[in-house]
Amino acid sequence: MGAGVTPASSGRPDEAERDGLGTRDRILVAAATMLGEDPTARLSVRGVAARAGVSVGSLRHFFPTQRQLLDTVVAGLAALELPDDPLADRSRSASDRLLTALQLVLAEVGAGEQARRHVSSLHAAYVASPPGEDAEHAFHALERLSLGRIEGWLAGLREEGVALREGVDDVETAARFLLTVLNGLALERALPGAPARVAGEEVALRIAVEAVLATG
Secondary structure, eight states, rough: OOOOOOSOOOOOHHHHHHTTTOHHHHHHHHHHHHHHOOTTTOOOOHHHHHHHHHHHHHHHHSSSSSHHHHHHHHHHHHHOOOOOOOOOTTSSOHHHHHHHHHHHHHHOOOOOOOHHHHHHHHHHHSSOOOHHHHHHHHHHHHHHHHHHHHHHHHHHHHHHHHHEEEOOHHHHHHHHHHHHHHHHHEEEEEESSSHHHHHHHHHHHHHHHHHEOOOO
C-alpha cells in the first residue's frame, strides 16, 4: 500500500453542501478526503463527522462501525473512473501506457519531504508497533484498492489482446509484483538523494512492465 491510491475528490464539507450532497454523501466525501491527505487516517467517527459537518449520531445511522465506513469509501473509490487515464490512449503502445499509469501512482507519493511524511506515516501506523485488528483491516482494504487499480489496467490491456509474459500466472500475480516495485520506489523517494533516483525511475518501471507484459 506504500504507493497507494489518492482519492480523486478533495472537496470540503461546505463545498459538498453547495453541490447539494445529502448527509451520507457528505460523510463519504469527508472520509475520502481524509484518506487522500493521509492514507493511514483512522477515520474516527468524531473526526469524520466533524469534517463532514454532521453529528456523530447521523454518521452512526449510516455507518454503525468504522469498518463499514472504510469499506464503503474504498468500494466507492475503486469504482471511480480516473480522468485522463493513460490506458485509454490506444495510439501509444501497451507498455508505454502502463508505464505512464505507474508513474502517476508514484507521483501521488511525492518526493523529498512529502515522500518522507508518506513513508513515516505508514511506518508509524503499521510497522513501528503491532497493528490492532482495525488497523490491519484498514491496511488490507487500502492495499486491495491499490491492487485493484493495477489489476484493472492489466485486465483492460488483456481485453485489447495484450498477453501476460510467459511464466506470469495471472493478472493478480502481475499486479502484486508491480505494486511491490512501486512500494520499493516510493521508499527510495523518501531517502537521501531522492532527486537523482527519481530521474532513474523510468528505467526500473520499464523493466517491471516488460517483466509482466508480452508486448514483443
